[in-house]
Structures are given as C-alpha cells and as structure tokens.
Amino acid sequence: MITSPRLQIFAAISAIVVGVVGAALIASMFGAAAERILTVFFITLVGVVGIGIYSGNSGILSFGHVAFMGIGAYVSALLTLPAQLKVATLPKLPDWLATTEMGLLPATVIAMGVTALVALLVGAAIGRLEGSAATISTLGLLIIVHGVIIGWRDVTRGAQSFFGVPRETGIWAAVIGVILALVLARLYRDSRSGLRLRAGRENAIAATAVGVNIPRERLISFVLAGAVMALAGALLGHFLGAFSPKKFFFNDTFLLLAMLIVGGMTTITGAVTGAVVITLVTEFLRRLEGGFSIAGFDVPSVFGTTQIGIGLIILYAMFRKADGLAGLKEWEERVFPKRPPSGSAPALQEVHVSDSLTASNMTMQFGGLVAVNDVSLTLTPGEILGLIGPNGSGKTTLLNMLSGVLRPSKGAAIRGQNKLNGVPAHKIVEHGIARTFQNIRLFPDLSVHQNVLVAALSTHGGEDADSRARAALARLNVAQLAGESAGTLSYGDQRRVEIARALACRPSLLFLDEPAAGMNRLETDALMDTLRGLTRDLGIGILLVDHDLTLINQLCDRIIVLNEGRLIAEGTPDDIRQDPAVIEAYLGRGKPGKKTKPKNRDEPGPATELAG
Amino acid sequence: MDLFLQQTVNAFALGGTYALLALGLAVVFSIMGLINFAHGELMTISGYVLMYCGLAGLPFAISVALAISAAVVAAVLMERIAFRPVRNASGATMLVTSFAVAMILQVLFQNLISARSQAVLLPQFLSDSIRFGGLIIGINKIGAIVTTVVMLIFLDWFMKHQKAGIAMRASAEDFSVARLMGIRANTVIAGAFALSGLLAGVAAVLWVSQRASVDPLMGFTPVLKAFIAAILGGLGSLRGAVAGGFLLGAIEIYLAAFLPQELQEFRDPIGLCLVVIVLLFRPNGLIPSAALKAEKV
Numbered sequence: 001m002i003t004s005p006r007l008q009i010f011a012a013i014s015a016i017v018v019g020v021v022g023a024a025l026i027a028s029m030f031g032a033a034a035e036r037i038l039t040v041f042f043i044t045l046v047g048v049v050g051i052g053i054y055s056g057n058s059g060i061l062s063f064g065h066v067a068f069m070g071i072g073a074y075v076s077a078l079l080t081l082p083a084q085l086k087v088a089t090l091p092k093l094p095d096w097l098a099t100t101e102m103g104l105l106p107a108t109v110i111a112m113g114v115t116a117l118v119a120l121l122v123g124a125a126i127g128r129l130e131g132s133a134a135t136i137s138t139l140g141l142l143i144i145v146h147g148v149i150i151g152w153r154d155v156t157r158g159a160q161s162f163f164g165v166p167r168e169t170g171i172w173a174a175v176i177g178v179i180l181a182l183v184l185a186r187l188y189r190d191s192r193s194g195l196r197l198r199a200g201r202e203n204a205i206a207a208t209a210v211g212v213n214i215p216r217e218r219l220i221s222f223v224l225a226g227a228v229m230a231l232a233g234a235l236l237g238h239f240l241g242a243f244s245p246k247k248f249f250f251n252d253t254f255l256l257l258a259m260l261i262v263g264g265m266t267t268i269t270g271a272v273t274g275a276v277v278i279t280l281v282t283e284f285l286r287r288l289e290g291g292f293s294i295a296g297f298d299v300p301s302v303f304g305t306t307q308i309g310i311g312l313i314i315l316y317a318m319f320r321k322a323d324g325l326a327g328l329k330e331w332e333e334r335v336f337p338k339r340p341p342s343g344s345a346p347a348l349q350e351v352h353v354s355d356s357l358t359a360s361n362m363t364m365q366f367g368g369l370v371a372v373n374d375v376s377l378t379l380t381p382g383e384i385l386g387l388i389g390p391n392g393s394g395k396t397t398l399l400n401m402l403s404g405v406l407r408p409s410k411g412a413a414i415r416g417q418n419k420l421n422g423v424p425a426h427k428i429v430e431h432g433i434a435r436t437f438q439n440i441r442l443f444p445d446l447s448v449h450q451n452v453l454v455a456a457l458s459t460h461g462g463e464d465a466d467s468r469a470r471a472a473l474a475r476l477n478v479a480q481l482a483g484e485s486a487g488t489l490s491y492g493d494q495r496r497v498e499i500a501r502a503l504a505c506r507p508s509l510l511f512l513d514e515p516a517a518g519m520n521r522l523e524t525d526a527l528m529d530t531l532r533g534l535t536r537d538l539g540i541g542i543l544l545v546d547h548d549l550t551l552i553n554q555l556c557d558r559i560i561v562l563n564e565g566r567l568i569a570e571g572t573p574d575d576i577r578q579d580p581a582v583i584e585a586y587l588g589r590g591k592p593g594k595k596t597k598p599k600n601r602d603e604p605g606p607a608t609e610l611a612g
Numbered sequence: 613m614d615l616f617l618q619q620t621v622n623a624f625a626l627g628g629t630y631a632l633l634a635l636g637l638a639v640v641f642s643i644m645g646l647i648n649f650a651h652g653e654l655m656t657i658s659g660y661v662l663m664y665c666g667l668a669g670l671p672f673a674i675s676v677a678l679a680i681s682a683a684v685v686a687a688v689l690m691e692r693i694a695f696r697p698v699r700n701a702s703g704a705t706m707l708v709t710s711f712a713v714a715m716i717l718q719v720l721f722q723n724l725i726s727a728r729s730q731a732v733l734l735p736q737f738l739s740d741s742i743r744f745g746g747l748i749i750g751i752n753k754i755g756a757i758v759t760t761v762v763m764l765i766f767l768d769w770f771m772k773h774q775k776a777g778i779a780m781r782a783s784a785e786d787f788s789v790a791r792l793m794g795i796r797a798n799t800v801i802a803g804a805f806a807l808s809g810l811l812a813g814v815a816a817v818l819w820v821s822q823r824a825s826v827d828p829l830m831g832f833t834p835v836l837k838a839f840i841a842a843i844l845g846g847l848g849s850l851r852g853a854v855a856g857g858f859l860l861g862a863i864e865i866y867l868a869a870f871l872p873q874e875l876q877e878f879r880d881p882i883g884l885c886l887v888v889i890v891l892l893f894r895p896n897g898l899i900p901s902a903a904l905k906a907e908k909v
Contacts, residue, residue: 061704125888128895132647132703136843139836140888144881151877158877254711261708303727304719311719314712315694322701 001462003453004190004338011332012268016182024175035171041279042174043235046181047252048259048271050228053185054221056265057194059201060131063253064122064138065229067145068115070248072230073237074149074156076111077165080104080238085164092154104168108234112227119226123219142253149245156245163242169235177235181228186268186330192457193220195446198266199454202443209403209437210505211429211458258310262317264324266445273326277317278310285309328445328485338449338483345474346467351539353432353508355416356380357402362411364397364565371397373565374411381508381541384531386556386573388549390585393562395545396438399511402543403435404428429459434507436498438514438545444487448478448497451486456504465504472504473497476530491518496527503534509541510534516548524548528555553577561585614746619869620862625753625822627861628760632815633838634845634853635767636808642784642848642901643804645703647839649711650690652831653718654809658683658816659732659826660725666733680813687809688802699801721828729827738821756818763814764854767807771850776803784848785902837864844887846897855898860887 002009020042027038051065078086078093083101086093126137150159188194200207200214207214237243255278263274285306317325357379364372372394379385387395400406402413404425413420415431423431434455443451452472456465473479476496481489486497495515502510512531516524528551534540546552552559553573561569561576563585569576576582633651640648661682665675694713698706741750771777776799783790783800791797812831819834820826837860845856863883871879891897 055704061707125892129891130895132641132645132847133843133891133895133897135647135703135707136839136847137888137891140840140884143836144884147878147881147884151881153877254715258708258712261704265704304722307715307719311712311716314708315716318701318705318709318712319697322698322705 001192002187002190003192003195003450003457004333005336007336008330008332008338009186009190011336012186012330013183015332016186017179020175020179020182024171027171037283039169039171039174039239041275042171042178043169043232043239044256044259044279045272045275046178046232046235047229047256048263048275049181049185049268050225050232051256052225052260052265052268052271053188053228054218054225055260056267056271057189057197057201057221058218060138060218061135061257061265062138062225063135063257064141064145065225066248066253066256067142068119068226068229069233069236069252070145070149070245071115071118072108072111072233073243073248074162074233075114075230076104076107076234077162077237077243078155079107079110080166080168081164082166089164090155090157104166104173104234104238108231111234112230115230115233116223116227119223120219123222123226127215127219127222142249146245146249149248159245161242161244165237165241165243167238167241169239174235174239177231181231182268182272184224184228185271188221188224189268189330192462193217195450195454196458197221198446199443199451202445203441205405206437206441206443206501207454208425209405209429209435210455210501211426212454213426255310258314262314262324264326264328266324266328267326267330269329269331270324270326274324277325278313281309281313282306338447340480340482341470345479346471348468348471348475348503348538349506350537351381351432351506351508353381353416355432355508356541357413357415357433357509359402359413360411362398362401362413363409364394364401364406365409370565372401372408372562375562375565375567376411377560377567377570379509379541379543382535382539383557384535384542384544384555386552386559387543387545387562388547388552388559388576389562389568392564393585394565395562396513398562399435399513399543399545403433403511426458429505429507432508433511434502434505434509435511436495436502436513436515438517440491440494440498442486442494442498442501444485446486447482448484448486448489449473449482451497452501452504455501456506459505468504468506472500475503475533476500477526492520492523495519499530507540509543511543511545513545514547515544516546516551524551527551531555615869618747618749619865621747621749621753621757623862623865624760624858625756625818625861626865627858628756629815629818629834629857630838630841630861631854631857632760632763632811632818633835634841634857635850636811636815637835637838637842638845638848638850638853639780639804639811640808641842642850643780643787644695644699644706644801646695646706646710647703648808649707649835650694650714650717651808651812651838652833652835653714653721654683654687654690654812655816655819655831655834656717656721656826656828657686658813659820659830660721660730662817662820663730663732663826672735676817679817680810683813683816684806684809687805687812691802691805695805696801718828725828727828729825732820732824732826734821734824750822752818752821755821759814759818763811767811767850770807776800780804780807840884840887844890844897846900848901849897849899852897852899852901859890859898863887 023038027034047069051062054065055062078097079100079102083099086098122141126134129137149156156162196212197217200212200217204214259274259278260271262278264270289305360376362372362375375398389395397406401408404423418431420428420431449469453465453469456468473482476499478493478496478500481493486494489497499515516527519527531542532555535542544556556573559571559573559576560567561582568581568585569579637648637651640646658679661679662675665678690713694709695706698709738752741748771781779795779800780803783795841856841860842853844860845852863886867879867883
C-alpha cells in the first residue's frame with residue numbers, strides 16, 4: 001500500500017518514464033557513442049537508487065551494496081556465458097552450471113533472487129548493529145565478498161578478468177532496468193514499510209513506541225536494495241562483456257555513494273540529481289584530462305583531473321548543501337504538496353477496554369543510583385492519574401519502564417491478563433499503551449500527516465489507518481498543519497502533534513510526559529479541555545506527568561507523588577495538597593526555630609509514615 | 613611452540629599499529645561523529661616526509677620527528693579547511709567530505725610525487741634482529757611494540773591528567789554539556805585532530821620501518837583495518853579501539869600462520885567473518901563507549 005497522495009506518485013512515475021525514454025530517444029539520435037554513455041549512466045543510476053533504497057530510508061550509510069552488484073554480475077554472467085567457453089575457461093564448474101546457457105532476462109531474474117537471498121542472510125546477521133557500527137560492518141561485507149570472489153577461482157577466475165560475457169545490455173535493456181529500479185525505489189519510499197523505516201531513521205525510540213519494528217523494516221529494505229544492486233550488476237556485466245572483482249570494490253562504491261549523498265540521500269530526486277551532476281562533471285573533466293589548449297596556451301595533461309574535480313564538487317556541495325542538492329523532499333512533494341483534508345474528520349472511536357494497568361514494586365537501578373525504588377500504581381481507562389514530584393524524582397524513568405523503553409531492574413507491570421515485562425518495546429503499543437516524550441520526539445523531516453499516519457499504520461494491523469490519523473489530527477486541532485514538516489512547527493504545535501500521534505494508535509491508556517511544558521496559560525487551558533475530552537468522550541485513561549500544578553490539580557482524579565525514587569503520597573488532589581510529606585518534598589522542612597512543627601526535624605513524623 | 617611465540621610477537625607488532633590508528637579514528641569520532649577516511653592520507657604524508665628526509669641524509673631521529681609533526685600539522689589543517697564547514701552536518705555528509713579529501717590528496721601525491729612505490733632509506737639497525745632463545749625478533753618489531761606501549765601509556769596519562777585530555781573525554785561523553793561548562797569547541801576539536809595526527813604519524817613510522825617503501829595509497833589498507841578494529845572494540849571508545857586493534861592484529865597474523873594452505877586465499881574473508889561473529893555477540897563492541905548510554909528519553 002502506498003501512503004502518499006496518488007497525484008504525487010502518478011507525477012513521479014510519469015516523470016521517470018518520460019525522462020528516461022526521452023533521454024534514450026535523444027541519445028539514439030546522436031549515435032552509438034552517446035548511447036553508450038547513456039547506458040552506463042542508466043546502469044550507474046540503478047546502482048545509486050539501489051543503495052538509496054537502504055541508506056536513504058534507514059539513514060545507515062552502506063558501503064556493502066556494491067558487493068551485491070558484484071554478486072549479481074557474476075551470477076548472471078555464469079548463467080549466460082556460452083557453454084563451450086565455460087568448459088574451456090572454467091573447467092572445474094559443476095556440470096549443471098557448465099551446461100546452463102540462458103538469455104539475459106532469466107539470468108538477471110535468477111541473479112536478483114540469489115542476491116536477495118544472500119542479502120537476507122547478511123542483513124539478518126548485521127541488522128543488530130546501530131549507526132556507524134552498521135556502516136563499518138557493511139564495509140566489512142564489501143571486503144569479504146571481494147575476498148571470496150578472488151579466492152573462489154574455480155567459479156570466478158579469481159582476480160583475473162571474467163571475459164566472454166555476451167554483450168546483451170543495449171540502451172533499451174538499460175532503459176527498462178532503470179525505470180524498474182526508479183519506480184521500485186519511489187514506491188518503496190512511500191510504502192508502509194518505507195514510511196516506517198523513515199520514521200525509525202528520524203527517531204528510533206519514538207518509532208518503536210508507536211509500534212514500528214525497526215529491524216524488520218531495515219531487513220526488508222536491505223534485501224530489496226540488494227536485489228536492485230544485482231540488477232545493476234547484471235546489466236553492467238552484460239554491457240562490459242568482461243570484468244574483474246576490482247570493478248565491484250572501493251572505487252565504484254565511493255563514486256555511487258558520492259552521487260547519492262551529493263544529490264540528497266533521502267529522495268529519488270536526489271539520487272537522480274547527484275548521478276546527473278557527477279556524470280556530467282566527470283564527462284567534462286575527462287575531456288580536459290588529456291590536455292587542451294585555451295587561447296593559445298597549452299594546458300598539459302594532468303593525470304587524475306577527474307578525481308580532483310569530483311572531489312572538489314563533493315566538497316563544494318557538502319559545504320553549501322549538507323542535505324544534498326535536492327534537499328529532503330521529492331520534487332513532486334514540493335510541487336503538489338498534500339493539502340489538509342477537507343470535509344469533516346471522522347471521530348475517534350471510544351475505548352471498550354476496561355483492563356487496568358497494574359505496576360507493582362517497580363525498581364530501576366542505573367549502576368549505584370536507584371532512580372525508581374519499589375513503586376506500585378494502577379491506572380484504569382477513563383481516569384486521569386497525575387504523577388508529580390521534584391526534578392530527578394524518577395517520574396520519567398517510571399514512564400519509560402511502563403512503556404517498555406527501559407527494562408525494570410525489579411517489579412512487574414501487568415495489563416489485564418498480560419505481563420508486560422518481556423514484551424518487546426514495539427509491541428507495548430499493542431497492549432493499548434501510547435505515550436509522548438518529555439523532550440519532543442517527532443519525526444522532524446516527515447510531514448505532520450505522515451508522523452501521525454505511521455503510528456496508525458503500525459498499530460491494530462493498520463486497520464482504518466487513514467481515518468484514525470485524520471481523526472487524531474482533528475481532535476488536537478492540528479489538521480490544517482497536515483502538510484508541514486513536523487520539525488518546522490512551533491513548540492506548542494509539536495507537542496499537540498505528538499499527542500495526536502499517540503492517539504492515532506487508538507490507545508486505551510495514554511502516558512503524557514510534561515505535555516504542557518513550554519505552553520502559555522491559554523494553550524494549557526485548551527490542552528486541559530482536550531485531555532478532559534479524551535477521558536470523558538472516549539474513555540481513555542491518562543497518566544500525566546507535569547510540573548504545572550494548576551493543570552494537575554484541575555485535571556487529575558488521583559495523584560501520586562514521587563520523591564527521590566520513592567512513592568511518598570497517593571490520593572485525591574485535595575489530599576495531596578495537605579500532605580506534609582509532599583509539602584516537605586516540594587518546599588523543604590522550613591527553618592529550625594520557627595514555630596512550624598519543629599519536632600519534624602527530630603522525629604520521623606508523619607512524612608515517613610506516609611512514605612512507607 | 614616457537615612458531616606460535618614468534619607469531620605472537622608479530623601479532624603484537626601489527627596489532628599495535630592498528631591500535632594506534634584505531635585510537636586516532638576513535639578520538640575524532642567520539643567528539644564529532646566523523647568517520648575520517650582521510651586518516652590514511654595522514655599516514656601517507658608522514659611516509660613521504662620520512663622518504664624525503666632519508667634522501668636529504670638527515671639523522672633518523674630527526675626524520676621521525678619531522679614525519680610525525682607533518683602528520684600533526686596536516687591533521688589540524690585538514691580539520692580547519694575541510695571539516696569545520698561540515699561540523700554540524702550528518703555523519704554521512706562528514707564521511708563523504710572525508711573521502712573527497714582522501715581522493716584529492718591521493719591524486720596530488722600521484723601527480724606531485726609519483727604514482728609508483730618509492731623506496732625509503734632506513735638506518736641499518738632496523739633490519740637487524742635479536743635472538744631470544746629459539747626466537748628471532750626483528751628490531752623493527754621490538755621497536756613497534758615498545759613504541760605502541762609508550763604511546764598508550766602517554767595517551768592514558770594525557771587523557772586522565774591533562775586538562776586538554778580531560779576536556780576531550782568530557783566532550784566525547786556530551787559535547788553540548790561540555791561546551792556549556794566553558795570548553796571551547798574549536799580548541800577541543802583541533803586538539804582531537806592533532807592527537808589523531810600524532811597517532812597516525814607514529815603508526816606511519818612503524819609501518820614504513822617494516823616495509824621500507826611508500827606509495828600514494830599506502831594509508832588506505834591499514835586505515836581500513838583500523839576502522840574494523842575501532843568497530844570491533846566499540847566505536848568511540850578509546851580502550852575499545854586498543855583492544856580491537858590488538859584482537860584484529862592477532863586474528864590476521866594467526867590466520868596467516870596457521871590456516872591450511874588451500875584456505876589462505878580466503879584469509880581476509882575468514883578474518884572478517886570472525887570479527888562479525890564477535891560483533892553478533894557484542895553489537896556495541898568489546899568495550900562499548902560510555903556515550904551510548906547517555907541518550908535521555
């Protein structure tokens with residue numbers, strides 16, 4: 001399923017087809033040399049978008065995908081190589097392979113399949129690594145595959161040239177390949193999986209909290225990218241006719257990555273832009289490399305002009321446009337922005353779950369520090385429970401344990417019949433628990449609509465995702481911002497979008513971590529109305545952390561108070577206001593010698609009784 | 613047994629060089645998140661300075677000092693010219709910038725010096741060897757091991773007891789808080805680069821003294837290995853970089869020595885697969901960086 005407006009996808013695909021076919025027709029008018037240049041460019045472009053499918057959407061730079069290109073080239077070439085030649089040059093091939101001889105199309109399809117399988121195994125193995133470690137591990141993949149190709153002489157002719165491959169890649173084969181790759185990449189970017197993966201790239205913790213299983217989405221894109229790279233490899237192998245392992249090593253990796261990053265890693269527009277710019281510059285500089293004369297002066301030939309030129313272009317592009325020349329949006333997203341939905345928004349569904357969340361004896365230790373110490377609470381749908389306490393009293397840590405971000409050192413949380421302790425973080429939301437974060441965690445480069453939609457798509461099997469997303473946006477009064485990038489919104493709007501995103505998960509319990517922080521009185525009042533509505537109309541239970549005691553007092557049915565990790569009081573707002581332990585925690589004990597209960601200093605007094 | 617001990621000495625010599633390079637990468641990475649592909653070119657610059665000093669007939673001690681200072685100066689210049697403009701950009705942007713720098717430098721070496729490998733004149737004593745019982749150990753190997761140990765002790769002292777070192781460690785854990793405490797970003801980053809240049813320079817001297825030649829791509833392979841060592845140890849963690857360097861050196865040397873002949877061609881892939889297996893059990897490396905835990909939710 002595609003998550004972006006049909007108009008955008010339609011515009012993108014038509015532009016791809018028209019552009020590619022048009023370029024091929026123009027090149028065919030200029031003769032064979034131009035056709036060859038364009039064919040190479042198309043194959044390169046397949047490679048660039050192939051890497052982009054993984055790196056662009058996941059945010060993890062991959063050096064390893066050129067290895068998949070190599071695998072694709074060798075596998076397809078082994079299948080198309082004439083049987084006689086195979087017997088002569090590779091005498092140790094197994095019989096079934098030596099006698100196989102097929103056309104480019106079936107060979108390419110098989111090569112893509114085989115490569116996808118390899119990518120699946122590799123991706124499953126290195127999928128646990130994060131960030132730069134993942135990047136460097138893909139570097140390892142490149143070296144490993146290169147080493148295996150060189151070492152496996154019986155099949156690959158080792159470091160020597162693998163020759164005699166039928167030159168079947170003409171301009172039209174490249175046209176078909178590049179259209180396929182570009183359309184696939186474009187569709188994947190806005191598919192459910194692609195959108196989830198991009199959300200994970202922007203903020204892994206928030207994406208997990210709305211139900212995104214990041215490792216799974218990464219694996220999908222890793223395999224898909226591997227298959228597309230195999231396509232590039234098969235086309236390249238059958239274009240060149242002869243190649244060696246060196247062709248699929250660092251030089252080409254750097255070139256493809258440079259194109260991708262200079263253009264803009266996160267979009268297809270960027271991949272195309274980067275490939276075009278760098279190819280044009282390379283072709284231009286290559287002509288200068290042999291020396292030329294200008295106004296009577298002979299400029300001598302300088303070896304490596306091309307590399308220096310590309311290097312300088314990359315530096316210039318990175319200094320000026322760090323996100324790439326094309327920026328962070330597709331061209332069609334700029335030209336045809338998503339309009340805020342018209343007509344009345346659907347209403348959010350009422351909650352029909354009455355299971356309460358019971359947490360008992362929750363304890364969290366960070367090294368020697370006990371951040372939360374033996375705290376128990378219950379939260380039932382339909383009520384608002386306030387959680388207050390001075391800074392550093394363990395409120396957020398408690399929320400993090402209940403929402404699966406942290407694994408408690410001791411204690412258990414139970415929802416209905418289900419124990420939540422062993423549940424992976426991305427499955428917590430399936431138990432009806434959604435949350436917001438103290439320091440806002442939106443997906444800043446995605447639109448507001450996408451922020452909310454990805455949450456709806458990743459919960460309840462994605463059922464009615466669209467209407468849930470619209471209803472949530474409308475409920476928080478941010479529907480008119482649907483097309484904006486979330487990162488550009490004002491602080492208050494970002495907070496509201498975050499609540500809308502949590503609501504789109506159709507939770508029965510909602511954890512809000514300082515939702516009113518940074519809001520003015522007016523905004524806070526509006527927020528209070530909204531939150532009251534959620535419990536009154538929909539029956540959602542809210543666990544509310546805030547320092548705005550007016551908000552807490554007016555809104556909450558019950559309040560629990562933490563101090564230094566311990567629960568020191570629990571009760572109605574009125575009880576809490578009078579509770580001496582709470583007053584002490586917030587205001588201190590008062591000066592000695594004054595008439596306010598001096599005995600408090602000497603004896604434990606009521607404060608500790610309550611705490612126990 | 614003798615063979616094993618002999619190879620162990622080799623493993624320490626090679627691992628030490630990897631460790632120094634990995635440390636250089638880790639110092640910069642831990643502070644600004646840059647994976648510096650041009651680190652190898654610092655090595656190459658050192659190598660060429662050593663070569664020219666040899667041709668000019670300078671005493672070896674002075675050549676070494678000049679070679680190392682050249683790497684330090686080059687590292688600081690590299691930061692000032694190429695990396696400062698992209699300092700706050702994403703990791704991908706910085707990485708691409710660094711390989712553009714590496715590419716430009718390589719082409720410059722090829723054009724201005726020579727595309728071919730050049731011999732480096734080294735003092736005779738480096739190629740002598742000493743007997744320890746049944747072991748024959750090259751002076752250059754001993755030199756490499758001793759130098760590595762001295763550098764590691766120096767670095768430990770520097771990071772723990774020097775203001776600049778402590779500032780770097782603080783910046784590595786949380787750069788923004790460190791800046792709020794009055795640590796100057798420019799100074800710390802320039803310092804980190806200088807330190808990484810120093811380490812690259814020392815590694816280059818050790819590397820060249822065992823091979824006696826230098827070419828434009830000299831730094832590429834060892835730095836590639838150093839990347840892997842840094843990941844193996846835990847990216848951004850200094851102790852991890854050292855551990856990863858020694859472990860990788862050991863894996864390579866022992867595989868080269870003890871792998872059956874017919875598998876020798878697959879030595880690199882096998883070695884890297886071992887690294888990947890270690891990483892599968894410890895995804896954040898042998899000694900993970902402290903900054904990993906610092907993210908607040």
